[in-house]
Amino acid sequence: MKLLKKTFSVLAMSILLLVAPFAGQADASTKSTNITKTATSLTGIKYRYGGTTKAGFDCSGYVGYVFNQNGLKVARTSSGLYASGKPVKKSNLTSGDLVFFNTSGKGVSHVGIYVGNGKFAHASTSKGVRVDKLNDPYYWGKRYVGAKRIAGVHQVAAK
Numbered sequence: 001m002k003l004l005k006k007t008f009s010v011l012a013m014s015i016l017l018l019v020a021p022f023a024g025q026a027d028a029s030t031k032s033t034n035i036t037k038t039a040t041s042l043t044g045i046k047y048r049y050g051g052t053t054k055a056g057f058d059c060s061g062y063v064g065y066v067f068n069q070n071g072l073k074v075a076r077t078s079s080g081l082y083a084s085g086k087p088v089k090k091s092n093l094t095s096g097d098l099v100f101f102n103t104s105g106k107g108v109s110h111v112g113i114y115v116g117n118g119k120f121a122h123a124s125t126s127k128g129v130r131v132d133k134l135n136d137p138y139y140w141g142k143r144y145v146g147a148k149r150i151a152g153v154h155q156v157a158a159k
Contacts, residue, residue, distance in 0.1 A: 030096075030154055030155065031153050032095045032097075033095065033096075035066055035067065035096040036095040038069050039115060042066070042121075043129050043131065044129060044130075045057060047123050047125050053065065057123040057128075059078060059110050059111050060075075060077050060080075060081060062129060063111050063112070066113060071152075072150065072152050074150060078100065078108050078110055079109075082111070082145075082148065084148065086148060086149045087146060087147070087148060088147040088148060090134075090144070090147060094114070094116075094154065095115055095116045096113065096149075096153040097147050097150075097153070098111055098113060098150060099113070099114050100144075101140060102145050103143055107145075110122070110143075114134070115131060118133055118134050119132065119133055
């Protein structure tokens with residue numbers, strides 16, 4: 001009986017040691033996935049110059065709100081956001097990266113959040129929060145400036 005208890009204890013400890021490093025992994029996802037979910041859940045909220053709440057967003061206020069909801073603080077303006085983070089090639093974009101545009105003819109003036117499949121979410125002055133194609137040949141594709149990856153976005157975070 002003692003031998004059986006000892007064998008069972010050793011077996012149980014062995015299983016625990018094998019499984020422990022993976023504990024919580026089934027309920028985990030990257031922050032970028034959560035950022036994408038938050039970003040797209042706000043679709044339809046109206047545009048408001050200087051807006052940083054669900055009552056209305058401007059583009060950088062929208063990005064700040066989404067990132068704040070996911071535990072990340074970012075710069076307040078599109079140019080401030082462009083000055084932060086690590087540059088990312090368009091071909092290497094992943095969900096949660098920031099994408100920047102020149103809509104004024106004077107450098108970076110608009111920002112959105114890449115949500116995958118060639119699309120980005122943003123606060124449009126004319127239609128509020130929406131998802132558009134990054135390579136839209138009529139508007140966004142011609143105005144694309146670059147992308148940045150913000151520190152902390154591509155980490156695993158418990159749900």
